Structures are given as structure tokens and as C-alpha cells.
Amino acid sequence: IRVINAPTDSGYTMRLGPLCAAYRLYVDDRLLAANGKLSDDLTAPISAYRSQRVHFSTDKDSFDIILQTANQYDTRGLLQWPLVLEYYDAPGHTDDWESVIDYLMVGGLLTISILLLVFWLLVPGRTDLLLLGLFGFTTMMRVMIIQEVLIADLLPQMSLIRFSQMDYASGLLIQLLGPASIAAIYPRLLPRWFSPALLIYTLGLFLCVAAAPGVMQSDAGIVFDMLMALIVLVVIIALIRAVLENRPGSAALLILLSSVVVLFLFDVMADSSLAYQVLSGSGLVFGVIILVECVIIARNFKEAQQLELYALKEQIRPHFIHNALSAIISISRTDPDRSRQLLVNFSSYLRGHFDYTNIELITIEQELEMVKAYVALQQARFGDGFRVNYLIETDNFLIPPLTLQPLVENALTHGLRLQDSGTVAVYTQRSGDMVRIGVRDDGCGMDSQDSNLIRRGIGIANINRRLNNLYGSQLQFLSPPEGGCEVYLEIPYKEVDGHQSATG
Known part of the structure; x- marks a missing residue:
């Protein structure tokens, strides 16, 4: 030159x-x-x-x-x-800035991928977390390969042919995991044949590249590009449906994926390599897609928690309401003052179930108010044969709503079912940064069959799921040989401030 x-x-x-x-x-x-x-x-x-x-x-x-x-x-x-x-x-100093950006990209993608895979291990069955974690890890590898970030330092003796194979493999995995992660987020919007077809396409391309590394520079490469374009088109149609249905994050994903298509169309029409350099070189577009999908998953997870809590609150059995009102009506004939108090208790019980729909944590005082209202209604129905003691050592912390009341209900329903009288104790104990909240009774206890039945109950299962989501913990059951039963949970002590105490 x-x-x-x-x-x-x-x-x-x-x-x-x-x-x-x-x-x-x-x-x-x-x-x-x-x-x-x-x-x-x-x-x-x-x-x-x-x-x-x-x-x-x-x-x-x-x-x-x-x-x-x-x-x-x-x-x-x-x-x-x-x-x-x-x-x-x-x-x-352009070189220095480019290196900093590359290292930040690799570090960010690695962190996100590890967190997603850890969450997947903690929440079994969440395929979207697994696929997105693998997609992030593969994108990180792609950036390391194309931008030469750490590859030569970590694997200095890797041969050029092995590097080339890693280059192809990472590109193929991105083509597989990118659409697959979107399909996992919006599973019902894509046809059933989509995931198997995507897997067959990727395996076919992988085998062709393994057999003939130069296939992507041949006419066969054009065929695979056309198939990939069809896959992307199906995903875009699904995202358009998601936008029309107001699915969270779908508009951002549609814009990003459409940008990718526009870049590739520009490459084809202008005989350019802009799309390859933008997508493979920086990984920026894929990184943004991964972040958007993380936000969508987090939002879906939050909505699932709210729906679960709402479903729990909707589980107030109609016969309980009927029995409570019948007891109040019966008592009103002989003791009007007590019936009025029971109506107040009934109102508190219902308010506790319906007022905290969008609240993740409430004060222990508010939870105990629901428990006391429930106990008063049960005593009005069954008499004063059982007694509930409240051993509250600390009462200035937050707790997930509807945690204690189902435990007290289980103690009365199962623990004291074979007795004419008995005692239930509700207690709180603080130890350092943790607080234990529990319910114990002096009833008949429970064997392994009773324990399994109770643990599978809707109320207990809901509490366990919420505790696992919030703290990674579960309810603990104790049943000593001499009888009785104790159920408790341990959560981080979170003190109530003035605003929370007033509003919940």
C-alpha cells in the first residue's frame, strides 16, 4: 500500500x-x-x-x-x-479504554451467569434461569474469543485449530440459547415444534461444521443462514404477540431483536460485515438482551409471589365464614356485647387477609391481631376448652403476612383434635440477628404419617414457599415422644420503623 x-x-x-x-x-x-x-x-x-x-x-x-x-x-x-x-x-489511549470495556463486559456477563445458575439450583424447575445463565456464559466466552480477553493468558498453549473450533462452537450455542431463552420466558406464545426444531437445527449445523470447518463459507452456509432467519422470524412474531398482550419486557426484546435483523439485512444488501462486528465483536447487544431477560424473570418471579399470596388469602373457606357468622348470631341472642366484639374480631380477621395483598412484610403486631381474631372466633364456636398463650419476648420486627395464623389453625385442628381441652403457645424469641417465631401445643403429637400430611397441606406449603423465596428457609417441626408438637420458623430480625408500624 x-x-x-x-x-x-x-x-x-x-x-x-x-x-x-x-x-x-x-x-x-x-x-x-x-x-x-x-x-x-x-x-x-x-x-x-x-x-x-x-x-x-x-x-x-x-x-x-x-x-x-x-x-x-x-x-x-x-x-x-x-x-x-x-x-x-x-x-x-483508545486501546486502554477498549480493554477496560472488554474486561467489564466479561466480568458483568460472568457475574450475571453465575447468579442465574445459582438461583436455578435454589429454585428447581425454572428452565428460564438455566437457559439464560448458559446464554450469558456463552456470550461471555464469545466476547473473550473475539476480543481476545484472557483467552491467550488462560490457555496459552491452545492451538489455532482448537481456538477456531471454540469460535464456531460458541457461535452455534449463542444461536441455540438466545432464542431458547426467549422461548422459556414466553413459553405459550411459541409453537410446540419451535424448541425441537431449534435443537435439530443447531445439532445439524454443529455436525456440518465438525465434518467440514469451511462449510460456513460455502453455499451450505447460506442455507443455514436462511433457517436461522426463519427461527428469528418466529421469535419476532411471538414477541409482537407478547407486546400486544402487554407482556413485561417484550417491547424491549422486540426492539433489540429487530435491530439485529436490520443489521443483518444491511450486511446482505451492502455486502458489509457490520452485524458480525457489532454482535460478535462487542457482545453488547447480547449483553443488553440478557439484562432485559433478567428483568423480565425477576418481574415474573415477583408477580408469581404476589399471585401466590393472593391465592393463599383466597383460601378462606366458605364454611369457616358461615360457621363464624352462625356462632356470632347464636351468641347475639344471649350476649349482645360479646357478639359485637366477635364482629370486630371477624372484621379484623377478614381485613388481615385482604388488606395485605401487595405487602411483602407486616409487623408482628398485625400478624398477632389476625391470630387473636381467629382464636376468638374459634372459641365462640367451640367454647373455652382450649387456651392460647402469647409468649412474646420481642414485638418490634417484620414478618411475612399469614404466617402464624395457619400454624395456630393447624395446632387447633390437628394437635388438639382428640382432646376436650389443651393449650397452644405462640412465642417469639430473638437471638442476635435472627428471630424465632413458633407455635407449640400440648396435644396428641404426630407420627410420621401425620407429619407428611400436614407438610403437604396448602397452608404449610404456601408458607414454606414464601419463606424459601424470601429467606431460603423452611418451617421446622418438632414432636417430642411425650406428646405435643412445635412448629417454628427463623428469619432475619428486621426492626420496624415508625412508618412501617403505622401503615404495615
């Missing part, structure tokens, strides 16, 4: 692409840069191959740039990455 009429008062920067070829770069007769050896084959280690940005200056207004290259990757003899010559008034 001959450069003419060049300014003599500026320096120059030559950018050379990564890992695409062995080369030697000269300006006139001066060697400026070398990458690998011209005699290397594909077994050469990748540590000898790095992208470079060479700074040089000259006092001539014309000079020759000579590039000797032996490109092992492309059998057509074409360079996969362009050579870019720039001039500057003073040396800049």
Missing part, C-alpha cells in the same frame, strides 16, 4: 485484526509488527497471535506499507479483519 501526500506533522496508528493470520508489517524497510510465523500451521499456539495497534511516525510525505501474510483460516486467501490506518496529532 503506497501512502502519498501524507502530513508529516502527525503520527500514525495501524490497527491489525486478531488471530486471523500470521503476518509481518513493514513501513518502507522498517519492521513494525509481527504476528506468529509465516511458516506456522493450525497447530501453532494462540499465545503468538494477538491483535495489535502499532504507532509510528515518519518525516516522509509518502511511504509504503508492506504486509506479508499467511492466512490459515480462510482458504480463499482473504483477510477476515480489515487493516485500518489512522493518523493522530498526539498518541491516544
Whole structure:
């Protein structure tokens, strides 16, 4: 390349692409840069191959740039990455900033991927967490490969052919996991054949690349590109439906995926490589897609918790309401004052179930108010044969709503079912940063069959799911040989401030 009429008062920067070829770069007769050896084959280690940005200056207004290259990757003899010559008034630090961005991208994707996979282990059955975690990890690997972040440092003896295979494999996995993660978030919007077809497509492409690494530069590569375009089209149609149904995050995903399509269409029409450089080079678009999907999953998880709590509150059995009202009516004939108090208790009980629909935590006082209202209604119905004691050592903390009342109900229903009288104790105990809240009775106790039956009950199962989601804990059951039963939970002590105490 001959450069003419060049300014003599500026320096120059030559950018050379990564890992695409062995080369030697000269300006006139001066060697400026070398990458690998011209005699290397594909077994050469990748540590000898790095992208470079060479700074040089000259006092001539014309000079020759000579590039000797032996490109092992492309059998057509074409360079996969362009050579870019720039001039500057003073040396800049673009390299440093690009490296910082690359490392931040890799670190961010690794952190997100690990968190998603950990959450998947903690919440079994969440395929969306698994697929998105793998998608994030694969995208991170892709950025490391294309941008040469840490790869040569971690695996310096990896050969160029192994690196090439890793390059292809990461690209294939992104094509599989990207649409699959979206399908997992909106499962009912995509046809049933979509996931199997996506898997077959990826396996077919993988086998073709493994058998003939140059397949993507052949006509077969065009066929696979067309199939991938069909897959993306199906996903876009599903996202359009999601937008019309006001699904959270669907508009952002639709815009991002449509941008990818526009980039590829531009590449096809303009014979450009813009899409490849934007998507494979920086990983930025995929990183944003992963973040959007994380937000969608978090929002769906939050909504699921709210729906679960709502469903729990809707489980007030009609016969309980009927029996409570019947008891109040019966007592009103002989003791009007007590019936009025029972109506207040009944109102408190219902308010506790319906007022906290959108509240994650309430004060222990509010929870105890529901418990006392429930106990008063049960005593009005069955008499004063049982007694409930409240051993509250600390009463200034927050607790998930509808946690104690189902435990007291179980104690009365199961623990004292074979007795004419008995005692139930509701207690709180603080120990450091944790607080224990429990219910124990002096009833008949329970054997393993009773324990399994109670644990599978709707109320207990709901409490356990909410405790697991909030704290990663479960209810604990104790049944000593001498009889009785104790159920307790331990949660972090979260003190009530003035606003929470007043409003819940």
C-alpha cells in the first residue's frame, strides 16, 4: 500500500485484526509488527497471535506499507479483519479504554451467569434461569474469543485449530440459547415444534461444521443462514404477540431483536460485515438482551409471589365464614356485647387477609391481631376448652403476612383434635440477628404419617414457599415422644420503623 501526500506533522496508528493470520508489517524497510510465523500451521499456539495497534511516525510525505501474510483460516486467501490506518496529532489511549470495556463486559456477563445458575439450583424447575445463565456464559466466552480477553493468558498453549473450533462452537450455542431463552420466558406464545426444531437445527449445523470447518463459507452456509432467519422470524412474531398482550419486557426484546435483523439485512444488501462486528465483536447487544431477560424473570418471579399470596388469602373457606357468622348470631341472642366484639374480631380477621395483598412484610403486631381474631372466633364456636398463650419476648420486627395464623389453625385442628381441652403457645424469641417465631401445643403429637400430611397441606406449603423465596428457609417441626408438637420458623430480625408500624 503506497501512502502519498501524507502530513508529516502527525503520527500514525495501524490497527491489525486478531488471530486471523500470521503476518509481518513493514513501513518502507522498517519492521513494525509481527504476528506468529509465516511458516506456522493450525497447530501453532494462540499465545503468538494477538491483535495489535502499532504507532509510528515518519518525516516522509509518502511511504509504503508492506504486509506479508499467511492466512490459515480462510482458504480463499482473504483477510477476515480489515487493516485500518489512522493518523493522530498526539498518541491516544483508545486501546486502554477498549480493554477496560472488554474486561467489564466479561466480568458483568460472568457475574450475571453465575447468579442465574445459582438461583436455578435454589429454585428447581425454572428452565428460564438455566437457559439464560448458559446464554450469558456463552456470550461471555464469545466476547473473550473475539476480543481476545484472557483467552491467550488462560490457555496459552491452545492451538489455532482448537481456538477456531471454540469460535464456531460458541457461535452455534449463542444461536441455540438466545432464542431458547426467549422461548422459556414466553413459553405459550411459541409453537410446540419451535424448541425441537431449534435443537435439530443447531445439532445439524454443529455436525456440518465438525465434518467440514469451511462449510460456513460455502453455499451450505447460506442455507443455514436462511433457517436461522426463519427461527428469528418466529421469535419476532411471538414477541409482537407478547407486546400486544402487554407482556413485561417484550417491547424491549422486540426492539433489540429487530435491530439485529436490520443489521443483518444491511450486511446482505451492502455486502458489509457490520452485524458480525457489532454482535460478535462487542457482545453488547447480547449483553443488553440478557439484562432485559433478567428483568423480565425477576418481574415474573415477583408477580408469581404476589399471585401466590393472593391465592393463599383466597383460601378462606366458605364454611369457616358461615360457621363464624352462625356462632356470632347464636351468641347475639344471649350476649349482645360479646357478639359485637366477635364482629370486630371477624372484621379484623377478614381485613388481615385482604388488606395485605401487595405487602411483602407486616409487623408482628398485625400478624398477632389476625391470630387473636381467629382464636376468638374459634372459641365462640367451640367454647373455652382450649387456651392460647402469647409468649412474646420481642414485638418490634417484620414478618411475612399469614404466617402464624395457619400454624395456630393447624395446632387447633390437628394437635388438639382428640382432646376436650389443651393449650397452644405462640412465642417469639430473638437471638442476635435472627428471630424465632413458633407455635407449640400440648396435644396428641404426630407420627410420621401425620407429619407428611400436614407438610403437604396448602397452608404449610404456601408458607414454606414464601419463606424459601424470601429467606431460603423452611418451617421446622418438632414432636417430642411425650406428646405435643412445635412448629417454628427463623428469619432475619428486621426492626420496624415508625412508618412501617403505622401503615404495615
